[in-house]
Amino acid sequence: MQLNKYDDIGESMYSATLQNGLRLRVIPKPGFSTAYAVFATNYGGAHRRFTVDGQTLDTPAGVAHFLEHKMFDLPDGENALNILSANGADPNAFTSSGVTCYYFECTEGFEENLRMLLHFVSTPYFTADTVQKEQGIIAQEIRMGEDDPNVSIYYDLLTMLYDHHPIRDRVAGTVESIAEITDKTLYDCHRVFYAPSNMVLCVEGDIDPERVLAIAEEELPKTLSPVPRADFGPEEGLLPVDSFRSREMAVSAPQFLIGAKFRPSEEGQALLRQRLVSQLALRMLVGSSSPFYARLYSQGLISHDFDYEADFTAGTATVIIGGESREPEKVLDELKAEAARVSEKGFDPELFRRSKRASLGARLRGLEDFESVCVSTVTGLFSGYCAFDAISLLGQVTKAECEQFVRETLSNERLAISIITPKRT
Amino acid sequence: MEITRTEIMPGVWLSHLRTDKFKSACLSLNLLSQLSRETASMNALIPFVLRRGATGYEDMEKISARLDELYGTAIEPVVRRIGEIQCVGFFASIPEGDFLPGKENVLRPACDLLGRLLLAPATRGGLLLPQYVDSEKEKLLDIIRSRINDKRSYSVTRCIEEMCCYEDFAVGRFGSETEAENINYKKLTRQYRSLLQSSPIEIFYCGRSSKKELVSCLRDVLSTLPRGEIDYDIGTDVRMNALEEKPRTVTEELDVTQGKLVIGYRLGECMEEAEPAPIFVFNCVFGGGTTSKLFMNVRERLQLCYYASSMVSLQKGLLLVASGIEFDKFEVARDEIFRQLDAIKQGDISDEELNSAKSCVASDLRAYMDSQGELEGFYLTRALEGLEYGPMELAELVEDVTKEDVMRIANSLACDMIYFLKGNGQTEEDEDAAE
Numbered sequence: 001m002q003l004n005k006y007d008d009i010g011e012s013m014y015s016a017t018l019q020n021g022l023r024l025r026v027i028p029k030p031g032f033s034t035a036y037a038v039f040a041t042n043y044g045g046a047h048r049r050f051t052v053d054g055q056t057l058d059t060p061a062g063v064a065h066f067l068e069h070k071m072f073d074l075p076d077g078e079n080a081l082n083i084l085s086a087n088g089a090d091p092n093a094f095t096s097s098g099v100t101c102y103y104f105e106c107t108e109g110f111e112e113n114l115r116m117l118l119h120f121v122s123t124p125y126f127t128a129d130t131v132q133k134e135q136g137i138i139a140q141e142i143r144m145g146e147d148d149p150n151v152s153i154y155y156d157l158l159t160m161l162y163d164h165h166p167i168r169d170r171v172a173g174t175v176e177s178i179a180e181i182t183d184k185t186l187y188d189c190h191r192v193f194y195a196p197s198n199m200v201l202c203v204e205g206d207i208d209p210e211r212v213l214a215i216a217e218e219e220l221p222k223t224l225s226p227v228p229r230a231d232f233g234p235e236e237g238l239l240p241v242d243s244f245r246s247r248e249m250a251v252s253a254p255q256f257l258i259g260a261k262f263r264p265s266e267e268g269q270a271l272l273r274q275r276l277v278s279q280l281a282l283r284m285l286v287g288s289s290s291p292f293y294a295r296l297y298s299q300g301l302i303s304h305d306f307d308y309e310a311d312f313t314a315g316t317a318t319v320i321i322g323g324e325s326r327e328p329e330k331v332l333d334e335l336k337a338e339a340a341r342v343s344e345k346g347f348d349p350e351l352f353r354r355s356k357r358a359s360l361g362a363r364l365r366g367l368e369d370f371e372s373v374c375v376s377t378v379t380g381l382f383s384g385y386c387a388f389d390a391i392s393l394l395g396q397v398t399k400a401e402c403e404q405f406v407r408e409t410l411s412n413e414r415l416a417i418s419i420i421t422p423k424r425t
Numbered sequence: 426m427e428i429t430r431t432e433i434m435p436g437v438w439l440s441h442l443r444t445d446k447f448k449s450a451c452l453s454l455n456l457l458s459q460l461s462r463e464t465a466s467m468n469a470l471i472p473f474v475l476r477r478g479a480t481g482y483e484d485m486e487k488i489s490a491r492l493d494e495l496y497g498t499a500i501e502p503v504v505r506r507i508g509e510i511q512c513v514g515f516f517a518s519i520p521e522g523d524f525l526p527g528k529e530n531v532l533r534p535a536c537d538l539l540g541r542l543l544l545a546p547a548t549r550g551g552l553l554l555p556q557y558v559d560s561e562k563e564k565l566l567d568i569i570r571s572r573i574n575d576k577r578s579y580s581v582t583r584c585i586e587e588m589c590c591y592e593d594f595a596v597g598r599f600g601s602e603t604e605a606e607n608i609n610y611k612k613l614t615r616q617y618r619s620l621l622q623s624s625p626i627e628i629f630y631c632g633r634s635s636k637k638e639l640v641s642c643l644r645d646v647l648s649t650l651p652r653g654e655i656d657y658d659i660g661t662d663v664r665m666n667a668l669e670e671k672p673r674t675v676t677e678e679l680d681v682t683q684g685k686l687v688i689g690y691r692l693g694e695c696m697e698e699a700e701p702a703p704i705f706v707f708n709c710v711f712g713g714g715t716t717s718k719l720f721m722n723v724r725e726r727l728q729l730c731y732y733a734s735s736m737v738s739l740q741k742g743l744l745l746v747a748s749g750i751e752f753d754k755f756e757v758a759r760d761e762i763f764r765q766l767d768a769i770k771q772g773d774i775s776d777e778e779l780n781s782a783k784s785c786v787a788s789d790l791r792a793y794m795d796s797q798g799e800l801e802g803f804y805l806t807r808a809l810e811g812l813e814y815g816p817m818e819l820a821e822l823v824e825d826v827t828k829e830d831v832m833r834i835a836n837s838l839a840c841d842m843i844y845f846l847k848g849n850g851q852t853e854e855d856e857d858a859a860e
Contacts, residue, residue: 008524009448009524010448010524011522023795028804031445031446032446033791033794033795034791034794034795034796035790069795079725081722082715082716082781083783085714085715085716085785086716086777086780086781086784087784088781088784088785088787088788089780089788089793090785090788090789091715105792106792107787107788107791107792108784108788133728136728137728137731140683140731140749140751141731143680143682143683144683144731146682147681147682147683148574149574163633166715203717224550250573250574250679250680250681251571251573251574252567252570252571252572252573252574252796253567253570253571266853276639286484288492289486289489293487293489294484294486294489297485298484298485298556298560300564301562303429303564303567304564304568324571353493354490354493357493357494357495357496357497358492358493358496358497359497360496360497360520360525361449361495361496361498361520361525362497364448364449364496364520364521364524365448365449365499365518365520366498367448368447368449368796368797371576393818416668421679423522
């Protein structure tokens with residue numbers, strides 16, 4: 001395996017690509033008793049229409065998430081989640097718009113757990129009965145999401161920003177869309193998207209990398225399958241479809257999300273740089289040490305929960321800024337004014353210098369969390385870059401790039417706001 | 426890793442854990458006091474007000490600029506309730522010099538800022554600034570009111586409130602809306618001064634700096650700490666029995682599409698000599714994870730709910746079962762939860778269930794060693810309880826737990842409260858269901 005060292009951050013990474021196309025990464029952590037492994041496929045809620053072997057297929061909303069629920073069933077009637085838990089591991093899985101990740105954390109029996117992870121994720125087993133049973137469970141989960149203001153406000157925003165891209169739809173689908181899913185849908189999608197060539201295995205811990213490689217070679221299919229190509233539809237325009245939506249729910253105070261979409265860069269180093277630029281620009285524009293934050297916080301317009309991110313998934317890039325506020329529309333007005341000011345006058349050079357230092361410290365802190373390190377390694381690979389390059393690349397980001405990001409992405413007509421207000425009783 | 430706990434100043438204790446494992450050090454400072462309705466909101470508000478401005482850093486923008494300069498050092502207010510002890514203060518995360526340009530060590534300037542926030546707040550005429558107090562008070566009220574947004578945690582909190590209605594434990598870590606509304610800057614200044622004088626202080630550090638360096642830093646920055654008579658008479662009152670002979674039932678209606686059933690138990694006589702290892706294992710067998718009886722039966726086999734799990738408060742001697750159910754499944758879900766507990770009481774525990782629970786609890790404890798946040802919480806709790814073991818020792822005790830131990834805990838439980846949150850029939854889904 002190839003070893004890359006990242007001395008500036010005190011990390012290293014082993015990498016290999018197996019014959020079957022699986023990309024493997026091992027991050028050694030001497031002295032840690034916890035080990036973490038994630039087995040991920042480049043397949044999420046948004047991958048509904050895709051081409052493989054020259055054939056194009058359309059699938060209902062919610063298949064990736066449904067598959068995630070059903071993958072734990074094994075042909076012998078056992079459940080992988082229970083086997084891993086019984087073995088002292090803490091297993092789980094999640095599906096986002098862009099990826100599905102299966103993972104576990106453990107302090108003992110790592111090799112056995114890793115074998116089980118690779119085994120169950122590559123062993124599809126579905127019957128009409130189990131699919132039907134799961135439809136009930138997932139319908140409950142979808143209903144629970146309906147009560148959740150965080151979920152509602154998020155999808156309200158995405159459907160305002162995006163005209164047709166499938167990230168508009170809930171990852172779990174709807175009660176109606178999941179009713180269309182059959183065992184055949186699941187087998188088809190598993191065959192296409194769970195081919196090792198479409199997957200990454202990333203392990204972090206005090207683990208022998210050669211053993212990980214050997215186990216992956218033993219447990220997984222040997223053949224190299226074609227990599228599917230997702231079709232997210234024609235390119236989205238840059239303006240939101242709709243710029244204002246408000247609804248009532250059982251919440252204590254108004255919640256809001258302000259968003260804007262922008263075009264992600266080409267995959268690879270350029271995309272990583274764009275991520276760093278957007279994150280740093282947002283930190284300076286609305287982060288807790290920005291003049292904007294200080295002003296709005298002291299006016300009582302925003303609170304501790306105010307947060308921001310630049311989210312990159314399934315070929316989309318979205319700025320999301322939000323929290324709780326008594327006057328969400330005033331926050332939007334202030335944001336528009338601040339973005340206009342920065343577009344014209346630029347960021348304060350001192351703020352830029354300090355923010356880069358702060359960003360370095362925050363990224364160092366992020367390295368403590370195995371899950372976040374492994375998941376960002378996986379999403380980095382699916383986007384053609386190495387997540388560990390972030391800190392050295394951050395040093396090269398210029399103030400002008402950050403200003404350009406604000407100028408291009410956060411102009412008035414690009415912004416949309418989604419609001420939830422307390423239900424009047 | 427070696428942990429030491431030393432009194433570095435009167436009533437100020439430092440737990441020091443030296444390790445090279447992490448890239449940031451963690452430092453928390455906690456003022457301890459008895460949780461009570463009268464003072465909980467005020468105490469909770471104090472670190473938030475202090476975080477607004479200090480001598481030399483008069484507003485948040487200046488504090489944030491300083492933190493950015495210190496490579497994104499974070500110093501955040503922290504408010505906890507451990508049993509019936511309220512812990513308020515700051516939690517700092519400080520990047521280690523080994524990974525910073527020029528190996529710059531920012532521990533001392535970070536401690537200096539922490540000390541100023543605690544001891545030298547922005548004041549006028551010796552009083553905390555009214556605009557900071559009022560603004561943070563409004564935000565505190567928002568936090569208290571926002572508990573209703575997350576129905577899962579709201580239903581658990583409501584169950585505790587009803588169950589412990591005559592105990593301090595019913596008071597949330599942020600106190601109540603009524604008490605918070607009555608705070609003003611003069612009252613808060615008085616409470617702040619009294620807290621500084623009388624609270625035992627627990628400091629936790631985990632990182633690369635030596636104890637000597639830490640003690641020297643902390644003694645410098647805390648040199649102006651005004652100490653009076655320290656109130657060591659704080660603790661948690663453990664109630665062994667249910668309040669009434671039969672469990673009380675409380676039903677509440679809100680605009681929700683999914684019901685929440687929460688059942689509260691007293692851990693009972695097993696709390697006389699609290700044995701964390703068997704209690705944790707019991708909890709794991711009952712409802713602690715995906716191999717638990719509640720998960721396997723109530724959720725997976727009978728599909729009575731979307732989630733069903735149990736959690737314990739070892740300090741207060743409580744166990745709570747939380748589940749999300751359809752409204753019409755209330756009786757059947759409740760009875761099934763009782764049935765699963767009865768099964769454990771009667772020893773219906775397979776070797777597989779027991780071993781998987783033991784390895785799950787032990788594994789979680791060993792994993793604490795890799796997380797500063799978990800270590801901080803563990804050792805703070807341990808300091809409050811005066812207990813002598815670390816996570817690794819407790820993990821070993823867990824390995825020795827037997828089926829009889831688990832049965833004994835189950836038989837010691839007393840059900841005290843059944844709380845049910847259901848819909849008020851106002852949502853579209855319910856109308857559909859009624860058609």
